[in-house]
Amino acid sequence: MPRPIMATVSIPAMQHNLQHIVSGLQEEAQMWGRPAPKVWAVMKARAYGHGLAEGLAGFAGADGLAMLDLEEAQACRDAGWQGPILLLEGFFDPEDIYVVDTLGLTVSVHGEEQLRMLELARPRRPINVNLKINGGMNRLGFVPTQARQAWQRLQALQSRGVVGELGTMMHFSRADDDPVVTQSQLSAFLDVVVGMPGPVSVCNSAATLTAGLWAQLPEERQQWVRPGICLYGASPFAARSAASLGLLPAMTLEARLLSVQDCAPGASVGYGHLFTAERPTRVGIVACGYADGYPRHAGTGTPVVVAGRPTRLLGRVSMDMLAVDLTDIPEAGVGARVVLWGEGGPSVDAVAESAGTVGYELLCALAPRVPRRIIHASENGSDFPRFQETTE
Numbered sequence: 001m002p003r004p005i006m007a008t009v010s011i012p013a014m015q016h017n018l019q020h021i022v023s024g025l026q027e028e029a030q031m032w033g034r035p036a037p038k039v040w041a042v043m044k045a046r047a048y049g050h051g052l053a054e055g056l057a058g059f060a061g062a063d064g065l066a067m068l069d070l071e072e073a074q075a076c077r078d079a080g081w082q083g084p085i086l087l088l089e090g091f092f093d094p095e096d097i098y099v100v101d102t103l104g105l106t107v108s109v110h111g112e113e114q115l116r117m118l119e120l121a122r123p124r125r126p127i128n129v130n131l132k133i134n135g136g137m138n139r140l141g142f143v144p145t146q147a148r149q150a151w152q153r154l155q156a157l158q159s160r161g162v163v164g165e166l167g168t169m170m171h172f173s174r175a176d177d178d179p180v181v182t183q184s185q186l187s188a189f190l191d192v193v194v195g196m197p198g199p200v201s202v203c204n205s206a207a208t209l210t211a212g213l214w215a216q217l218p219e220e221r222q223q224w225v226r227p228g229i230c231l232y233g234a235s236p237f238a239a240r241s242a243a244s245l246g247l248l249p250a251m252t253l254e255a256r257l258l259s260v261q262d263c264a265p266g267a268s269v270g271y272g273h274l275f276t277a278e279r280p281t282r283v284g285i286v287a288c289g290y291a292d293g294y295p296r297h298a299g300t301g302t303p304v305v306v307a308g309r310p311t312r313l314l315g316r317v318s319m320d321m322l323a324v325d326l327t328d329i330p331e332a333g334v335g336a337r338v339v340l341w342g343e344g345g346p347s348v349d350a351v352a353e354s355a356g357t358v359g360y361e362l363l364c365a366l367a368p369r370v371p372r373r374i375i376h377a378s379e380n381g382s383d384f385p386r387f388q389e390t391t392e
């Protein structure tokens, strides 16, 4: 029997989340009397740890897919995806441009080196480009004073047939927690892109879910939003739960109890004895540890659900095991089901918060050794080509 731990990835949940985001955008668009933005479903990091195949099945209804690696883009094309694919960091090397050309990808151009590579390239067909503006994140992109010159060089490439559709993009640094900063980044972006026609793309999940934000962009431009985390059923906001946003968890991590220890007051649990019982305490040992991707920094009190009942983590997470409090769940014995996060358990965001991190990190860090079960769409679901199912 395999070790009793399992991650379930729900494609219907991903489909629900995408549809929920699209419906929200459509409602807002109707309110503003303008077209709804198109959606790049962000699938980098192997669809935020859910698996590329699973992301593809979940987001087959998106207008386009956004990712980082040529290898990921190639896999999507091989699986039959014919729609747009955006490389969020563009290409890394002149040879990549050949693959971009062959696969028909849209690229972000965020720096001088990429511009030079493109100026030397001879693609067989024009490459669609999003000029990336550095809106204050200071990570990638042309600062406003350099952006116009970069745009002109791309326009020159467009007239030579090297560049196809030319648009602009930007990434907010605080859309999740600071509307004032976000608004000023948006205003600065709007100033920069005057006279730069073409599609625009600025909104990650937090910005997409912030009412009225995308609608400030010029109406005549085709707009693309770029939600990632919300499509997987986690929240981009510290203070708003995914459930309150109408999202469903796409990943559930569960395991079983391997052992039960009765600890008398004064007895301690786990490495470092970080938890010491103050009353007679029933301790369950769960087949999940940091080598499975559960955060080692989650401490006593982190929420967990055992046999359908909410309880808490105790002490330090080990490589392969962690301890939970069963004192008030007397019916839970060896073999009882433990939901670490996801459906029927705490949200991944709640666990992440206890560990001083974000749901993104936990989802992306699910270890390859954890067997995965994939819930596919029901019979009447999409007939989009599937990858080989992941073995359990």
Ligand SMILES: Cc1ncc(COP(=O)(O)O)c(C=O)c1O
Pocket (backbone or CB within 6 Å): 042, 088, 171, 203, 204, 205, 206, 226, 227, 228, 229, 230, 236
């Ligand atoms: C350029 C870009 N766009 C969109 C996203 C999606 O962000 P989120 O997962 O917060 O929606 C990311 C993620 O980091 C990104 O780097």
